[in-house]
Amino acid sequence: MLFAQTGVLELVDGSCKLQCGETTVMCSVTGPIEPKARQELPAQLALEIVVRPCRGVPSTREKLLEDQVRGVVTPVLARYLYPRQLAQLCFQILESGEPEELYSSKELSACINAAFLALVDAGIGIQASFASVCLSILEDGQRLLVNPSQAELIESRSTHVLALQLAAGAKKVENLLLLESYGDFDEQTLLQVLQTGEEACVKTALELRKVIEQKLQKDFVWR
Amino acid sequence: MSTMILPGDEFHLESRENVLLGPGAYCDPRNQKVQPVTAGFEVVTETKKNVSVHVEHNSKRYIPAVGDLVVGLITGSFSDSYRVSLSNFSTPVTLSYMAFPNASKKNRPSLKVGDLVYARVCKADKELEAEVECVDSSTGKDAGFGLLEGGTIAEVSLAFCRELTFNGDYPLLSLLAKNAQFEVAIGINGKVWFKCDDIRHTMACYRSITECEHRTQSEHKSIISKHFKTLLNSVP
Amino acid sequence: MAKEIEISTSEAKFLIEALRQGLRSDSRKFEETRDVGIKFGKDYGDVTVTMGKTKVHCRISCNIAQPYEDRPFEGLFFISTETSPMAGPQFENGNNTGEDEVLCSRIIEKAVRRSGALDVEGLCIVAGSKCWAVRADVHFLNCDGGFIDVSCIAVMCGLLHFRKPDVTISGEQVTIHPVEEREPVPLGVLHVPICVTFSFFNPEDAEENIKGESNNEICLLDATLKEELLRDGTLTVTLNKNREVVQVSKAGGLPMDALTLMDCCHKAFKITETLTDQINEELKLDAESRNKYAALLSSENARVS
Numbered sequence: 001m002l003f004a005q006t007g008v009l010e011l012v013d014g015s016c017k018l019q020c021g022e023t024t025v026m027c028s029v030t031g032p033i034e035p036k037a038r039q040e041l042p043a044q045l046a047l048e049i050v051v052r053p054c055r056g057v058p059s060t061r062e063k064l065l066e067d068q069v070r071g072v073v074t075p076v077l078a079r080y081l082y083p084r085q086l087a088q089l090c091f092q093i094l095e096s097g098e099p100e101e102l103y104s105s106k107e108l109s110a111c112i113n114a115a116f117l118a119l120v121d122a123g124i125g126i127q128a129s130f131a132s133v134c135l136s137i138l139e140d141g142q143r144l145l146v147n148p149s150q151a152e153l154i155e156s157r158s159t160h161v162l163a164l165q166l167a168a169g170a171k172k173v174e175n176l177l178l179l180e181s182y183g184d185f186d187e188q189t190l191l192q193v194l195q196t197g198e199e200a201c202v203k204t205a206l207e208l209r210k211v212i213e214q215k216l217q218k219d220f221v222w223r
Numbered sequence: 224m225s226t227m228i229l230p231g232d233e234f235h236l237e238s239r240e241n242v243l244l245g246p247g248a249y250c251d252p253r254n255q256k257v258q259p260v261t262a263g264f265e266v267v268t269e270t271k272k273n274v275s276v277h278v279e280h281n282s283k284r285y286i287p288a289v290g291d292l293v294v295g296l297i298t299g300s301f302s303d304s305y306r307v308s309l310s311n312f313s314t315p316v317t318l319s320y321m322a323f324p325n326a327s328k329k330n331r332p333s334l335k336v337g338d339l340v341y342a343r344v345c346k347a348d349k350e351l352e353a354e355v356e357c358v359d360s361s362t363g364k365d366a367g368f369g370l371l372e373g374g375t376i377a378e379v380s381l382a383f384c385r386e387l388t389f390n391g392d393y394p395l396l397s398l399l400a401k402n403a404q405f406e407v408a409i410g411i412n413g414k415v416w417f418k419c420d421d422i423r424h425t426m427a428c429y430r431s432i433t434e435c436e437h438r439t440q441s442e443h444k445s446i447i448s449k450h451f452k453t454l455l456n457s458v459p
Numbered sequence: 460m461a462k463e464i465e466i467s468t469s470e471a472k473f474l475i476e477a478l479r480q481g482l483r484s485d486s487r488k489f490e491e492t493r494d495v496g497i498k499f500g501k502d503y504g505d506v507t508v509t510m511g512k513t514k515v516h517c518r519i520s521c522n523i524a525q526p527y528e529d530r531p532f533e534g535l536f537f538i539s540t541e542t543s544p545m546a547g548p549q550f551e552n553g554n555n556t557g558e559d560e561v562l563c564s565r566i567i568e569k570a571v572r573r574s575g576a577l578d579v580e581g582l583c584i585v586a587g588s589k590c591w592a593v594r595a596d597v598h599f600l601n602c603d604g605g606f607i608d609v610s611c612i613a614v615m616c617g618l619l620h621f622r623k624p625d626v627t628i629s630g631e632q633v634t635i636h637p638v639e640e641r642e643p644v645p646l647g648v649l650h651v652p653i654c655v656t657f658s659f660f661n662p663e664d665a666e667e668n669i670k671g672e673s674n675n676e677i678c679l680l681d682a683t684l685k686e687e688l689l690r691d692g693t694l695t696v697t698l699n700k701n702r703e704v705v706q707v708s709k710a711g712g713l714p715m716d717a718l719t720l721m722d723c724c725h726k727a728f729k730i731t732e733t734l735t736d737q738i739n740e741e742l743k744l745d746a747e748s749r750n751k752y753a754a755l756l757s758s759e760n761a762r763v764s
Contacts (some may be wrong), residue, residue, distance in 0.1 A: 051437035123282030125260030
């Protein structure tokens with residue numbers, strides 16, 4: 001389901017290419033570096049987040065994605081370790097895997113997971129692990145799908161993106177970082193989404209851990 | 224050594240007292256919890272007085288820490304100090320004119336923009352600009368720092384650099400030494416400076432170091448001899 | 460461009476001195492290009508091209524638009540080459556006013572669009588009111604020199620690989636057939652321009668306006684990032700397999716004489732030939748992998764006469 005590789009780019013400090021179903025994103029992280037004067041924050045790490053679409057020019061849709069990713073990453077970063085510094089997070093969508101005019105859920109979830117791997121690859125301090133999944137509820141309101149395919153997404157009644165902060169070997173959920181919902185749903189469904197989403201997030205986080213394990217092996221190959 | 228640890232996991236510490244935090248370990252000021260902030264291998268060293276803990280990880284961007292020996296590039300000069308870059312795009316550090324052996328108001332060092340220096344980090348507060356020095360500040364004497372003339376630089380990852388510096392048994396440099404005579408200065412900021420008598424040997428060292436970083440130790444010997452053979456047997 | 464990559468005098472001297480002795484840091488010969496890798500994605504018009512460590516992704520897309528009033532029989536074609544900090548922190552997001560960026564996008568624009576590589580008349584659906592607008596989005600992922608050459612290959616591979624939905628026209632009624640319903644149609648590509656970039660070094664440091672015996676200029680093919688940072692002059696030649704020179708671009712730098720230029724063009728042609736063959740080969744392989752059952756389902760039965 002999830003394929004990822006870290007250290008795919010040379011000139012940035014951390015990078016990863018992540019494929020989740022039909023969606024593929026590339027993420028790069030550079031930092032901590034010297035910020036421009038207008039970016040600098042006196043006590044903490046400033047973030048520059050760039051999301052670039054697969055086709056066409058960046059629009060408000062990408063701005064929203066940037067903001068959502070920022071909301072997830074900011075609370076987990078150990079930002080006070082790097083005052084007056086800057087980290088650049090850059091996302092390039094390689095394959096969208098969803099109708100871009102209508103949805104951005106799968107891209108968002110893939111970007112969050114990619115951000116985690118790239119930040120770890122860059123060695124920028126983060127206080128906890130995090131993972132994200134995309135869920136959708138089919139038209140009948142009964143079936144709940146984790147990481148739906150493009151066809152399932154279009155047919156769904158509502159879609160949700162969930163990102164969780166995980167601790168203790170990615171087994172304990174510490175915090176809810178993001179819950180974006182689109183479509184028609186009620187409280188009961190949302191609670192169900194949270195429950196199923198939690199299991200799925202833990203599962204995703206364990207897969208991300210495997211990727212990091214491979215990364216460490218590659219990093220210390222000369223040992 | 225080989226327990227993998229990720230941000231959000233817990234260190235395997237028996238007591239919470241007298242813990243020294245190394246790179247990759249962070250104490251959250253809100254709940255005083257010691258936790259890893261980078262992914263890598265957990266290293267816990269216990270001494271009689273205290274326990275030190277750090278995460279051994281590999282990265283590319285150097286963050287200055289006091290006592291590190293670094294190779295820097297002079298990028299500018301001011302009335303009383305040089306601006307030195309330790310890695311591209313990072314915040315530059317300063318090298319005061321007074322941080323040289325036998326320095327005085329009249330005796331100015333003669334480094335130029337573009338020169339490489341071997342220096343030691345002497346101040347590294349994260350809120351302030353870091354400082355480096357080219358003198359042993361405890362004695363005020365020359366300690367082998369200063370201008371690195373000629374030669375070239377191979378940029379390698381930080382963990383590889385640390386291995387080259389601190390592990391005297393690591394065979395790469397001695398293998399190189401069997402093939403060539405060279406001067407070397409390893410900056411912990413990921414820059415290995417070296418200089419041989421002629422370009423061909425320097426080039427062979429450059430190619431060997433950059434290739435060996437991505438290969439297992441058992442392959443190093445054959446990589447080195449391959450590069451030296453191709454470079455020295457071809458007619459100039 | 461934001462901050463530049465800084466390079467020390469020692470490294471620069473070493474690199475130039477090594478070149479004088481005929482050595483490049485990646486063990487290549489002067490006139491040796493790096494291997495080009497072409498990988499197509501799942502969708503039509505999705506291609507990643509690598510050359511050494513340089514990596515570029517190109518995505519072709521299309522939609523229906525209105526043609527320009529003064530050119531009612533032509534479709535639209537855009538190439539967007541925007542850089543982002545992904546290719547390296549020296550690139551600033553959304554700021555493509557740097558000299559290198561502008562030069563890169565202009566050369567690609569000239570090589571592909573202005574040379575008529577894409578048959579824009581074939582994009583017309585209803586003259587004066589409806590046409591296809593084809594877009595090529597070039598994404599720079601990793602920069603190790605040779606962005607122009609790689610981008611050009613990526614755009615051309617994308618255009619050759621892309622399929623647009625089929626349309627039927629009955630009077631004013633235009634029907635677009637979804638990909639599932641009817642096999643999409645390829646674009647009309649008239650020729651395949653290939654850019655080849657040469658870099659010049661002047662190791663003697665004695666600049667002469669007239670080429671004399673004393674300046675032993677060095678000419679490199681397909682420079683890496685470090686070589687690009689230190690070069691004294693550059694030349695980009697764009698050619699196609701039909702031996703047509705599409706453009707020659709030399710923006711300043713070391714002066715060169717006509718004979719060297721001719722010589723470079725001949726060298727570039729050899730590269731153009733091999734690259735065009737490679738592109739066609741990769742396209743064929745991709746088409747075969749997409750259409751495993753073609754041979755089985757073919758209506759051409761093996762008839763025994």
